[in-house]
Amino acid sequence: MISVVQGDLQLLSQYYPKPDQVLQAAKKDNIKQEIRAVLSKALKSAVEQGLKTLMLPVVNTRGPEILVEEIAHLMVSEARKYMSLHTDLKELTFVLPDMEGVQAFREIINRKKIVCLGDSITYGYPDGPDFSWVTKVVHKTGYQMLNRGINGETTGQMLSRLQIDVITEKPSYLIFAGGHNDSWQQVPLQRVRHNIQQVVEGVLHQGICPILVSPSPLNIEQLLQSYEGTRRDAEDYHENLSQIRQWIYQYAREKEIFTLDFYTPLLLTSKDQGDPRYLLDGGHPTHEGYSILGEAAIQQLAGRLHL
Template identity: 25%
Template sequence: MKAVCIGDSLTHGYGVPASCCWVNLLQENSQLKIVNKGLNGDYTASLLCRSYRDVISLHPNYTVIMAGTNDFLMGSSVYNVFDNLSLLCKDVIENSIVPIIMNPPYIDEDMAKERWADEIDYVEVNRKTELLGQRLKEFSYEKSISFIDLYKIFKNISTEARDYYIDGIHLNKRGHLIIYNELMKQKVFEENKKK
C-alpha cells in the first residue's frame, strides 16, 4: 500500500528535521509506503499541474492533499483555490486513488506579523482558509472523501501558538505531531481501503 502526500511547505516539512515532519511520522508508524511531494512555496494551481507526475504516475492507493495557504497569502480567492483542489480530487478518483483532504492550519496572526511578514492581512487569510474548509467539508461529504479541518484544530490551540508554530504559519515538531495524530485518530487509511 502506498500514499502520496502532496502540498506545500506544510507538507514538505519546512523548518523541522525531516524525521519530525508529519509525513515522515506516517512512514515510520504505518504499514504504508509514504511519498512526500510537498514543495515549499507551492500553490494549488501548481499541484493540479503536477498531479500526473507526482501522484497519478506513482499509482498510490491514497493521496493526502493539503494546500491553499500560499494562494491566500498572495490574494487568491476561495473560489479559485477550492476549484483547483476539487479538480485535483476528481483527477485522483478517476485514477482509482483514494483522496484525503486536509484544510490548512490556522495562522497565528501576531506571531506571523512578528516572524514572517508584517504587511500581510492574516485576518483575511484566516477568513479565506475558514471558508475553504467549509466548502471542502461539503465537497468531501458529497463525494464520501475523508476530510480533516486543521484550521479548526489549530485555531482551538491558538492561545498556545508559540508551542506549535515556528513563525505563525509553519509548524514546529509539536505542530507536525498534531497532524500525524489526527490522521491516525481518524483512521483515514483503514476506512478508505480500495476494494
Template identity: 30%
Template sequence: MGNKLQMQDWPYLKKYEKENEALKTKTLEENRIVFMGDSITEFWSLHCPDFFAEKPYINRGISGQTTPQMLIRFRADVIELKPKTVILLAGANDIAGNTGFSTLEMILNNIISMVELAKVHQIEVILCSVLPAYDFPWKTGSFPAEKIVTLNKILQEYAVANTIHYLDYYSAMVDERKGMNIQYTDDGVHPNKIGYEVMGEILEKGIDQIT
C-alpha cells in the same frame, strides 16, 4: 531556484523527477500513500522522519506552492506513482498570493480538479483542512485567519457533498485568535515537531477509516 529556472519550470516538476523514476522500478506497495502539498507537507519529513520510516508514505510537498502549481504536477507526482491514497493539503499559499491574486473559488476549483483526476485513476482522496494562521511571516499584515475559516468551510461542504474523506487538522490546532496554537508552531504557520505529532495522530485515524 533562480527566476529564469523558475519561469522554465514554474510548477517545479524537476524537484522529484529522479525519485519518481526510481519508484517506478520498485515493487508497488499495496497501500502506497502520496502526500501532496506545500511546505507544511514537505517539512513533515524533516521534523518527523520516523513517521514516514518503514511505511508506504511518499512525501511530495514543495515549499511555497499554490494549488495551480500542484495541479500541474499532480500527474507526475501523484497519479504516475499509482498510489492507493493521496493526502491533499493545500490553499494557504494561494491565500498569501504566492503566485498572484487568487480567490477562494479559484482555490476550490483547483482542488476539485485534483480530486477529480484522482477519482478517474481510482485513487482515494483524503482532503485536509488548511491549518490555522493569524498572519504570514513573509507577508505580514495580510491577516488570513478569516479566509482560512471560510475556505475550510467550503472544502468541508464540498467533501461532504461528494463523499470525500475530510480531515480536520484546524480544530485541533487553532487558538483563540484563530491562529495556530503556540505550542504547535515556532513561526505561527508551520507546525513544529509537536504540531506534526498532533497531525500524525489525526491522519492515522483517518487512514484507518478508509483501509
C-alpha cells in the same frame, strides 16, 4: 478489505431474480460518472441494510464504450472513497466473469502507496521531510507514504504536477493538503475550488481515492512578528484561509470524501487562532506541532484505509 474473485455470474444471478436488485449504468453521455453513481448506490444500500460484507458481481455490457481497466479504476477508487467514510462495511468483494477482469481489478486493489501532495506543511518546513507529519505517520504505521510537499506552492501548482507526482506513482490514496499559499497570495476562492475539484476528479478516474485535508490554523500575532506585512495582510490571510477551509468541508460532504482535520489539533482553546506553542512563525508547525498532526492523522485514518 476490498478483494476480487472470478465467479460464475449465471449461478450468482439466481440470487438476484428481481429487476430492482440489478443496478445498471444506463446513461450514454457520461458512462464513467454513472458507473461511480451506481456503485455508490449499491454500497449505500448495503450499509442501510446493516451488511458488514458485500459480494458485488460486475458485468461489462458496454464493452465497446469502456474497457474493463477503466471500470476497475472507477469502481475501486469509488469503493475506497465510500468505505473510508462508512466504516461499518468491512469487506467488499468484486466478482468478475473472467481472469482479464479479475487482473484489472486486482492491479488497483493491490496498490499500497499513499501520496501526500501539499505545500511546506506537508514537506516539513523548515527542517525538511524527516520532521514532517508524513514521516511521523510512516514511522508509527508502516504505511508506504510518499512526501510530495513543496514549499510555497498553491493548489494550482499542485494540480500542475498531479500527473508526474501522483498518477505515475499509481497509489491507492492521495492525501491532498493545500490552501495556505493560495490564501497568502490572495488567489480567488473560485480558482482554488476549481483546482481542488480537478485534483479530485483527476485521481478518481485513475483508480486513486482522494482524501482532503482541512488547513491548519494561523496565529495572527505570531505572523506579525515573523513576516513583513501589515495587520490587514495577516487578517486577510486568516480570512481567506477560513473561507477555503469551510468550502473544503462543504465540498467533502457533498462528494462524500473523507477529510483529515488538521485544524482542530493545533487550535488555541476557544479561539479561532493556532496555538503559539505549536507554531513556529504563526503558520508553520514546530517539531511538536508536526508530531501532533502526525498523531491526528494516525487516529483519524485508523480503520478507514483499505490497502
